[in-house]
Amino acid sequence: MLRCPPMLIDSLTHPTPDALLAFLRAHLHARVTLHLAGEVEVLYAGRAASMAEAGDRLLLLKPDGSLQVHGPRGVKPVNWQPRTDHLSAELEGGCVVLHAERRSPAEVVRVRVIGCAQVTALHLGDEALFLLQGSEAQMQRALARAPHLIEDGLTVLDRELLVGVGGIDLYARDAQGRYVVVELKRGKAGHDAVHQLGRYVDAVREQVPGNVRGILAAPDITVPALKVAQAAGLEYVKVEALPQVPEEALQPTLF
Amino acid sequence: MLRCPPMLIDSLTHPTPDALLAFLRAHLHARVTLHLAGEVEVLYAGRAASMAEAGDRLLLLKPDGSLQVHGPRGVKPVNWQPRTDHLSAELEGGCVVLHAERRSPAEVVRVRVIGCAQVTALHLGDEALFLLQGSEAQMQRALARAPHLIEDGLTVLDRELLVGVGGIDLYARDAQGRYVVVELKRGKAGHDAVHQLGRYVDAVREQVPGNVRGILAAPDITVPALKVAQAAGLEYVKVEALPQVPEEALQPTLF
DNA sequence: ACGTTAATCTCGGTC
DNA sequence: GACCGAGGTTAACGT
Numbered sequence: 178m179l180r181c182p183p184m185l186i187d188s189l190t191h192p193t194p195d196a197l198l199a200f201l202r203a204h205l206h207a208r209v210t211l212h213l214a215g216e217v218e219v220l221y222a223g224r225a226a227s228m229a230e231a232g233d234r235l236l237l238l239k240p241d242g243s244l245q246v247h248g249p250r251g252v253k254p255v256n257w258q259p260r261t262d263h264l265s266a267e268l269e270g271g272c273v274v275l276h277a278e279r280r281s282p283a284e285v286v287r288v289r290v291i292g293c294a295q296v297t298a299l300h301l302g303d304e305a306l307f308l309l310q311g312s313e314a315q316m317q318r319a320l321a322r323a324p325h326l327i328e329d330g331l332t333v334l335d336r337e338l339l340v341g342v343g344g345i346d347l348y349a350r351d352a353q354g355r356y357v358v359v360e361l362k363r364g365k366a367g368h369d370a371v372h373q374l375g376r377y378v379d380a381v382r383e384q385v386p387g388n389v390r391g392i393l394a395a396p397d398i399t400v401p402a403l404k405v406a407q408a409a410g411l412e413y414v415k416v417e418a419l420p421q422v423p424e425e426a427l428q429p430t431l432f
Numbered sequence: 433m434l435r436c437p438p439m440l441i442d443s444l445t446h447p448t449p450d451a452l453l454a455f456l457r458a459h460l461h462a463r464v465t466l467h468l469a470g471e472v473e474v475l476y477a478g479r480a481a482s483m484a485e486a487g488d489r490l491l492l493l494k495p496d497g498s499l500q501v502h503g504p505r506g507v508k509p510v511n512w513q514p515r516t517d518h519l520s521a522e523l524e525g526g527c528v529v530l531h532a533e534r535r536s537p538a539e540v541v542r543v544r545v546i547g548c549a550q551v552t553a554l555h556l557g558d559e560a561l562f563l564l565q566g567s568e569a570q571m572q573r574a575l576a577r578a579p580h581l582i583e584d585g586l587t588v589l590d591r592e593l594l595v596g597v598g599g600i601d602l603y604a605r606d607a608q609g610r611y612v613v614v615e616l617k618r619g620k621a622g623h624d625a626v627h628q629l630g631r632y633v634d635a636v637r638e639q640v641p642g643n644v645r646g647i648l649a650a651p652d653i654t655v656p657a658l659k660v661a662q663a664a665g666l667e668y669v670k671v672e673a674l675p676q677v678p679e680e681a682l683q684p685t686l687f
Numbered sequence: 688a689c690g691t692t693a694a695t696c697t698c699g700g701t702c
Numbered sequence: 703g704a705c706c707g708a709g710g711t712t713a714a715c716g717t
Binding site: 185190210212216224225226227230231233237239240241243245248249250252254257258259260292295297302303304306307308310311312342343364376401418419 | 445465467469470471479482483484485486490492494498500503506507512547554557558559562565566597598618624631656673674
């Protein structure tokens, strides 16, 4: 009675090209995650085009067909392919070559495996529960429930109100009955946030008569962005992204 | 005489917590890339906060201190930490726990390894040559050399001209002597590109007398963005991001 | 399929 | 350190 399939399915060290090909063929379309360390050469063509000369790299192939080629630095892969439509392995001139293609956008990544130090097939199982705190969506919910954190007397009329293109984070009315467009940012707000707010305020002004205010609500704002906002008659209000956590919860004992 | 250090340094399958700890301690700060497959629980706190319940995951630890935790889908890790200041492994309640911290922004990722199926230490060597074609920088160079691709009679005065904040991609003069601000996009241009162009044009108009034109040069543009551009008196010119490749080069024989 | 936006965006450059 | 903008951004969501 195998309730939890074994995570480590198969692994080879320093396989020959033939052995590697057989390994890949056996696992490529088996809802399995593959990990390969080796010397590799990568060609990419699609929205752009790139070529990486032979070098030691780490490949990751997930069951959704996504492929990533990692170098020795950084979180970002050197080359990648998100969710492919077609994945194949062939022998070309004595080397295993991986093809990862997708349409829309039409892109192909071609990986030539010159040498393989280790290849492993794993079963990563289902995704486990994941909770994120401090997203803009959470901030939006919290402020919709407690709009006084933005301004006293504010009444929220709508969330994610679609106006022309794009959605207004919070659409509200202030104590004097003026309409208020609120744009939220979970981090430091920059030019882009001010422009976004300005665009929404303009759109609302075209549709409703009377005064319309624009408020940028964020935990911080860049100095230039604040100037631009003020020059455009838009307001900035400081709000915290993460709900205040009681001091006790931060004590190391609870970790 | 070891000119190329061996890529595969060490590997364990199903190590005990003690063996895993020893393995990690031995390799963590040895300019080595570590790969670990196992059941894992992750806490993150910093710009936001997250927790991931125990699940099968794949860890990547690079010599620059970057850490990523991959699930069964997507290019993006479930949790990550780019370039840490401090990395450590300890035994807590019978489980190996990894800490990856950085200041600025102050963030910490804590990975509890409940079970380890495989852990491998690799040497990924130096980065190999990487060439990317079709970046905006390349496009900028190409169009600066051949501005007629944007418009006949255009003379490029400057590239990346700093005006207020941000840089104008191409600053030019047209056949009639009017100043032209060109904003480039390597892909489809959207609202943001139009706003960016508008901002630069406004900044130039404040500094020079006379008519100032704004041209958005991109291989494509969204319909709404085109409308906004036209309404704002800005122009759109279609230019290809990738230099035209001769048909022969695309023939499969050359692959 | 298209358009828009958030993201723990990452990453690099410049002031 | 702050700020800005590119990115093969990715990924999710809505129409």
